[in-house]
Amino acid sequence: MVYGDSNIQAEFSGTALTYPAQLAHYLNKNGISNVEVINAGVVGFGPDQSLIRFAKELDTYKPNLVIFHIYADNDFGDIIRNRLFSLGADGNLLP
Numbered sequence: 001m002v003y004g005d006s007n008i009q010a011e012f013s014g015t016a017l018t019y020p021a022q023l024a025h026y027l028n029k030n031g032i033s034n035v036e037v038i039n040a041g042v043v044g045f046g047p048d049q050s051l052i053r054f055a056k057e058l059d060t061y062k063p064n065l066v067i068f069h070i071y072a073d074n075d076f077g078d079i080i081r082n083r084l085f086s087l088g089a090d091g092n093l094l095p
Helices: 019-029 047-061 075-082
Strands: 002-004 039-041
Touching: 002 019, 002 047, 019 039, 039 047, 047 075
Parallel strands: 002 039
Antiparallel strands: none
């Protein structure tokens, strides 16, 4: 599963041109043929929102591998702006 924002969802691109579809094609071309790559990108999401979505979908999809795409130009600002998580005294994430 590939989580991220508009760069992953790529709503204005043909499905075959999205990063998840290209990844599936590359894996198939290189001998990994029994694979499904799920596009879990959502326009406007930051990594914090992707993490919340991932936690909700983990038991449903049971992915073998998860990729979190972070766009350095604006995703780090989302974390500060949204304040969906903070760090506890022990360094763990808190809602």
